[in-house]
Amino acid sequence: MAKKSKVLPRVLVVDDEPDLADLLELTLLKMGLAVETANGVIAAKALIDRQHFDLCLSDMRMPDGEGLDLVRYIQSKGLDLPIAVITAYGNTENAVAALKAGAFDYLAKPVALEQLRALVKSALKIEATPAVKAARRDRPLLGDSPALQHALVLIEKLARNQAPVYVTGESGSGKERAARTIHSCSSRVDQPFIAVNCGAIPENLMESEFFGYRKGAFTGAMEDRDGFFQAAHGGTLFLDEVADLPLLMQVKLLRAIQERKVRKVGGVQEEDVDVRIISATHQNLSRCVEAGRFRQDLYYRLNVIELKMPALREMGNDVLLIAQFLVEDIAARHGMPVLAFTAAAKDALCRYDFPGNVRELENLLERAMALADGQQIDIDDLQLQHASCDKAEAVAANLGDTYPLQDYLDRVEKAAIIAALDKTGFNRTQAAKLLGVTFRSLRYRLERLGITQDE
Numbered sequence: 523m524a525k526k527s528k529v530l531p532r533v534l535v536v537d538d539e540p541d542l543a544d545l546l547e548l549t550l551l552k553m554g555l556a557v558e559t560a561n562g563v564i565a566a567k568a569l570i571d572r573q574h575f576d577l578c579l580s581d582m583r584m585p586d587g588e589g590l591d592l593v594r595y596i597q598s599k600g601l602d603l604p605i606a607v608i609t610a611y612g613n614t615e616n617a618v619a620a621l622k623a624g625a626f627d628y629l630a631k632p633v634a635l636e637q638l639r640a641l642v643k644s645a646l647k648i649e650a651t652p653a654v655k656a657a658r659r660d661r662p663l664l665g666d667s668p669a670l671q672h673a674l675v676l677i678e679k680l681a682r683n684q685a686p687v688y689v690t691g692e693s694g695s696g697k698e699r700a701a702r703t704i705h706s707c708s709s710r711v712d713q714p715f716i717a718v719n720c721g722a723i724p725e726n727l728m729e730s731e732f733f734g735y736r737k738g739a740f741t742g743a744m745e746d747r748d749g750f751f752q753a754a755h756g757g758t759l760f761l762d763e764v765a766d767l768p769l770l771m772q773v774k775l776l777r778a779i780q781e782r783k784v785r786k787v788g789g790v791q792e793e794d795v796d797v798r799i800i801s802a803t804h805q806n807l808s809r810c811v812e813a814g815r816f817r818q819d820l821y822y823r824l825n826v827i828e829l830k831m832p833a834l835r836e837m838g839n840d841v842l843l844i845a846q847f848l849v850e851d852i853a854a855r856h857g858m859p860v861l862a863f864t865a866a867a868k869d870a871l872c873r874y875d876f877p878g879n880v881r882e883l884e885n886l887l888e889r890a891m892a893l894a895d896g897q898q899i900d901i902d903d904l905q906l907q908h909a910s911c912d913k914a915e916a917v918a919a920n921l922g923d924t925y926p927l928q929d930y931l932d933r934v935e936k937a938a939i940i941a942a943l944d945k946t947g948f949n950r951t952q953a954a955k956l957l958g959v960t961f962r963s964l965r966y967r968l969e970r971l972g973i974t975q976d977e
């Protein structure tokens with residue numbers, strides 16, 4: 523097998539769905555990569571036998587076999603070829619099986635292009651330049667709507683004090699961006715901003731991740747290590763998805779915040795830490811307190827001042843302003859021309875309800891820029907129809923935690939009803955038909971869930 527190519531990195535895309543294969547190919551080509559496609563496992567194996575590739579992206583289920591076969595084939599041949607698989611939405615079992623078999627990573631459908639790029643960059647070790655990274659990190663919060671301006675006024679005030687801030691808002695509505703803005707406008711700007719996704723840390727590692735550990739504290743602790751608190755000393759610690767912290771960790775966190783001291787795992791001495799805490803969650807934290815899943819004393823500590831980030835659908839024409847900014851940003855990043863929107867595309871953007879907020883808008887525009895073949899982005903390029911067909915998936919992806927079950931089910935029900943009302947122009951008779959429930963039942967549900975025409 524040939525050595526790694528010194529020319530363009532070569533990617534093999536294996537997919538029997540022409541639309542997805544085209545989208546992947548276009549995206550990769552625009553990243554400056556060489557792309558070959560195969561429409562199934564047999565064709566892919568034949569190509570791998572003949573040519574050198576630097577990365578393989580394979581769909582999981584194809585008529586002539588499974589992506590998993592390909593993962594095993596590559597492993598059995600001992601090839602230096604990272605492979606990532608694309609799984610159906612929610613099919614984590616498949617993803618885990620692929621990872622266990624030696625896959626490098628996986629993507630869930632619908633494929634988010636930003637995630638795809640990140641995966642490809644990391645597989646091929648293509649790094650964004652520090653300047654590009656900094657520019658992305660320091661992006662401003664855009665919007666002229668009263669809802670966003672209200673949030674910006676509060677952010678400015680919060681930047682002048684040290685109070686703990688609790689940021690609420692739907693997924694993708696800019697909670698982390700708001701926390702970064704508070705930090706970068708504050709006196710702590712020259713100190714670190716450390717963002718922690720509390721839901722992503724395994725429970726048994728939490729204490730050492732937050733507070734650090736001493737050499738020898740446990741097997742594998744080869745040297746002293748700082749935790750998030752020490753890393754954020756002098757700066758800001760952003761606790762994202764704080765509702766996901768287990769109760770035991772909540773006690774320890776409360777103590778660290780109150781005492782402004784932490785002790786490393788396996789250590790004796792306490793260390794002073796000076797951090798500003800900003801926390802966020804898209805869950806209803808006071809409900810978590812009621813349900814006994816979140817400590818009330820910690821809730822009061824964190825929720826000194828609440829900053830609510832508006833959903834994109836509450837921001838009126840800001841969607842167009844942000845879309846324009848994003849199109850320019852995407853064009854600059856990929857060396858593409860800036861495309862304008864047709865009137866129909868603008869209209870559709872203003873009418874769409876964006877359950878995934880600005881993050882969804884970003885993904886949608888990445889896709890639209892890859893698909894548009896003229897000088898303009900048209901309504902078809904936005905694939906909003908497709909987006910709303912996949913609404914259940916998109917909504918499910920943004921519904922947050924599955925417990926408490928009743929809250930989760932209410933959110934699912936609400937999202938399905940709003941989608942049906944949207945489709946039928948708030949005609950409740952037609953919406954009830956679409957949902958397969960009686961008119962009376964729909965009316966009852968509208969009342970129970972507090973759905974009004976404004977929504």
Ligand SMILES: Nc1ncnc2c1ncn2[C@@H]1O[C@H](COP(=O)(O)OP(=O)(O)OP(=O)(O)O)[C@@H](O)[C@H]1O
Nearest residue numbers: 662663664692693694695696697698699804880881
């Ligand atoms: N008003 C805005 N103007 C420009 N970009 C925005 C705005 N709001 C959000 N974004 C962008 O949308 C993306 C998602 O934002 P962010 O990660 O801050 O959301 P989040 O609410 O923290 O999401 P999650 O709940 O999933 O953690 C980021 O790239 C952010 O820069």
